[in-house]
Amino acid sequence: MSDIRSLALACRDAAPAVAMLDTEAKRSLLRDMASSLGRRTATILEANALDMRAASEKGLQGAMLDRLKLDEGRVADIAQALREVAELSDPVGMVTRREVRPSGIVVERVRIPLGVVAMIYEARPNVTADAAALCLMAGNAVILRGGSEAIHSNRAIAAALHEALESHGLPQAVVTLVEDLRRETMVELLQLTDIVDLAIPRGGEGLIRFVTEHARVPVIKHYKGVCHLYVDRAADPLLALDLLVDGKTSRPGVCNALETLLVHRDAAAEFLPLAAAALKKRRVEMRGDDATRALVPCASQASDDDYAAEFLDLILAVRVVDSLDEAIAHIRRYGSDHTEVIATRDEAAARRFVQSLRSAVVMVNASSRFSDGGQIGLGAEIGISTTRLHAYGPMGAESLTIERFVVHGDGQIRHPESHVG
Amino acid sequence: MSDIRSLALACRDAAPAVAMLDTEAKRSLLRDMASSLGRRTATILEANALDMRAASEKGLQGAMLDRLKLDEGRVADIAQALREVAELSDPVGMVTRREVRPSGIVVERVRIPLGVVAMIYEARPNVTADAAALCLMAGNAVILRGGSEAIHSNRAIAAALHEALESHGLPQAVVTLVEDLRRETMVELLQLTDIVDLAIPRGGEGLIRFVTEHARVPVIKHYKGVCHLYVDRAADPLLALDLLVDGKTSRPGVCNALETLLVHRDAAAEFLPLAAAALKKRRVEMRGDDATRALVPCASQASDDDYAAEFLDLILAVRVVDSLDEAIAHIRRYGSDHTEVIATRDEAAARRFVQSLRSAVVMVNASSRFSDGGQIGLGAEIGISTTRLHAYGPMGAESLTIERFVVHGDGQIRHPESHVG
Known part of the structure; x- marks a missing residue:
């Protein structure tokens, strides 16, 4: 033996x-x-x-x-x-x-x-x-x-x-x-x-x-966390800003940190400049699509790889989407089934976001950083499963x-x- | 592709x-x-x-x-x-x-x-x-x-x-x-x-x-069912006999049918002849250890393989044990983690049997044939898992x-x- x-x-x-x-x-x-x-x-x-x-x-x-x-x-x-x-x-x-x-x-x-x-x-x-x-x-x-x-x-x-x-x-x-x-x-x-x-x-x-x-x-498996924040058309911008800063900067090296920000087109003009200012103060690099860069000139161009990346660092991928459904489709394509967040005051939008995504943790108006055994009520955790079994x-x-x-x-x-x- | x-x-x-x-x-x-x-x-x-x-x-x-x-x-x-x-x-x-x-x-x-x-x-x-x-x-x-x-x-x-x-x-x-x-x-x-x-x-x-x-x-996995009935010293013999006959003969080809009977030494002299008579009427072949054969002369000699076998047929392996703990040890060694039954009026013995075994289903004074999605309250079943996950x-x-x-x-x-x- x-x-x-x-x-x-x-x-x-x-x-x-x-x-x-x-x-x-x-x-x-x-x-x-x-x-x-x-x-x-x-x-x-x-x-x-x-x-x-x-x-x-x-x-x-x-x-x-x-x-x-x-x-x-x-x-x-x-x-x-x-x-x-x-x-x-x-x-x-x-x-x-x-x-x-x-x-x-x-x-x-x-x-x-x-x-x-x-x-x-x-x-x-x-x-x-x-x-x-x-x-x-x-x-x-x-x-x-x-x-x-x-x-x-x-x-x-x-x-x-x-x-x-x-x-x-x-x-x-x-x-x-x-x-x-x-x-x-x-x-x-x-x-x-x-x-x-x-x-x-x-x-x-x-x-x-x-x-x-x-x-x-x-x-x-306890796999990577490519966590998303979607700022809906009906989001409270200051609340969304708190979730963004907490999710991205409070501990960027952990798996429940945010990696990608999706913003509804109708919210982008107000929200993105606010976000850019808050993130710049905290030395976060933004990588965005064309619509993002039109509003945030200091953002660099995001590649497809950036949307799939778990940066674990002070880097944020950003994209402007035309609708809730486009945000859902983006997360389905690039997400890692770990944790996703929606900021919205629209209950129907929140319900649709929750029901359409099959990630392990879905948050409505709360920081991705709560996706943790202690915070969520388990006392301690042995890890965060991304295996759906x-x-x-x-x-x-x-x-x-x-x-x-x-x-x-x-x-x-x-x-x-x-x-x- | x-x-x-x-x-x-x-x-x-x-x-x-x-x-x-x-x-x-x-x-x-x-x-x-x-x-x-x-x-x-x-x-x-x-x-x-x-x-x-x-x-x-x-x-x-x-x-x-x-x-x-x-x-x-x-x-x-x-x-x-x-x-x-x-x-x-x-x-x-x-x-x-x-x-x-x-x-x-x-x-x-x-x-x-x-x-x-x-x-x-x-x-x-x-x-x-x-x-x-x-x-x-x-x-x-x-x-x-x-x-x-x-x-x-x-x-x-x-x-x-x-x-x-x-x-x-x-x-x-x-x-x-x-x-x-x-x-x-x-x-x-x-x-x-x-x-x-x-x-x-x-x-x-x-x-x-x-x-x-x-x-x-x-x-x-939906693996084999080597299901055991243990007839305790404190068993009601007629109740145990019902469980034996139902478990072995009501549908011998299914995974929740009984394959092995374990009998406490103190119950064997009364129970085994009763069991042999009832099983003989239903054409069940018994394969036993020496102690069994001393009480049931028509039983053939059981091999080690018989105790590990899922017969799915009118064959029953039988063994006389000195104690509850010996029954538990036998099941741990030969069992398939599917379904085990104890017949006893002794609550402490029942508790020890349940807690010491880690099979998927453990029954106290009920037939192994209830180990089934419909009977157990699931409505329908896609199978019986013997994977402990x-x-x-x-x-x-x-x-x-x-x-x-x-x-x-x-x-x-x-x-x-x-x-x-």
């Missing part, structure tokens, strides 16, 4: 131990994990220094290095995040529906854990703790396959989690860190259909494509469980002729 | 037409499809006769031929099934949760269609109409890839469905029948990740393995939709410094 298979099997065999934990036991475990991380801060920072040194030697750049870097404050944040997951409501055992059928059987839908979740991720070492915590709160065992650039940090964080598991008498295998980071080993992991119930890739487009291409186990949009602990059927009867049978007694 | 790609693209492009239909329009469409099937009965039977002739020439056997065969009654049944789907509640647009967040945004979870569903199936021509109807009721477009042995029947049924689509002004592509039945074409279909949202294989183990192996789109157990129209987030605000932003006006 290959090493990765036996590692994964041990994780699967350990999974019932966490599936059977009650809510208080899980909360206590997560709090102890947080304490363990706190106590081991120095060790974790030493390990992280090794990763940082190797990364600089490899020539990694600013943002990449920043994602990798830990300091005392960041370790404390990771521990705090575990304490917050410990406060979430426990989805396991939740009875979502109950019905007495004509036969007399009582049918309940009850949430159970998925089983074994494989997280495939890149530089950020906090994912090691965050993903483990959410998986455990939902009663799952987890296989963590992080990036090679963070291996020392991930190992130190996993050791802290294992210490807490041990003190709770739980098998360490319920949080399994993969240390063999060869691509072929990842491919093998992604094909263990009898062991892994779900793979969640988090990272750049390259990683997600690789996972989708090679996985035989189910995958929920199982979970769509921000995924919390509940999305790491599945509804099954529990039926209670008092001897009901389907065919009376089966009755013996 | 390949033929199958352009066929699938046409289906995807037509999908919004059905996604936007309101409930009454869908119901009327399905009723007209039923009428169209009725009017075309003679044509459908002629087409079916071609399939039957080819099948006999190929030497197809009894049960296979029976699955393929249509007659006036069966066509009427197919039409009736469409009328029943038309009565289901419409999952599309259903608001499942609503919450006002501290920020003031109102977050709703609203069901939308998946988009494009590909059904991959074998001999039964009724699946062509059944699957199309459930997919349409859930607002999806559907690509139907049936077996070559039923191609004439499937074509005639699809023509009837298309007639109704046309009379409703809907594009025929929302129900797309694949007529190129080469394996490589199916593989290509299963890899159209930008077009197909979900593939559902229904058929034998070979088909399901093939689909799982080659698909890059998400797959929900998205849907688990009987899948109805609701399982062909997904919850997404719709957010209403009045200008909320995340960062106050974004406020411009």
